[in-house]
Amino acid sequence: MRVASRLLLAVALAGGGAEATTPEHPHIPAGAYAIDKSHASLVAVVSVLGGVAHYRLGFPVLGGAFAYDPSNWRRTSARIVVDPRSPDIARSPVRREMTRYFEPDRYPTITFVSHAVTGEEDVRGTMSGDLTLHGVSRPVTLHVTLDHLDPGQPDLGTRVRFSGTGHISRSDFGMKGGPIAGDKVALVFTVEFVRR
Secondary structure (H helix, E strand, C coil), X not given: CCCCCCCCCCCCCCCCCCCCECCXXXXXXXXXXXXXXXXXXXXXXXXXXXXXXXXXXXXXXXXXXXXXXXXXXXXXXXXXXXXXXXXXXXCCHHHHHHHHCCCCCCCCCEEEEEEEEEEECXXXXXXXXXXXXXXXXXXXXXXXXXXXXXXXXXXXXXXXXXXXXEEEEHHHHCCCCCCCEEEEEEEEEEEEEEEC
């Protein structure tokens, strides 16, 4: 699943958990995995005023899952769902303005569904899929790395953590806005999955 979860959607995210220690030979166990919401995050980084500054919008990952078969890892499929209504906008009027570009009342979810995985098995690679944002679906490729594998205790389950990045253009998804924010958006994410 080398990139099995690289998925996701996304640029400076920060998740919790143990320090990254990528195993030399991870051997991720087969099975169905679900996101641990307390150890997953997505950040969109947007330049403003022609690159004078960069703002980060943090989004909580609502959910996601994937099924992994070591004998057929290239067919690993992942799905991530993000809530655009709850970004970390703090008190910044610029962040509040950028949040309005998402029109969350009209488009209450952002989803990424993978359909192809390439790269080094169980370590790093790319995951290509369809990102649905602002009511528009477009192909997106994410670069993902396996950060940590923890076989865990029987009652805690096996955990795997991935981090990754991607880039999109707001205009590709029909997201209009004023001259404050740039068109290019960098995505950074960290997602931890636990075997069900």
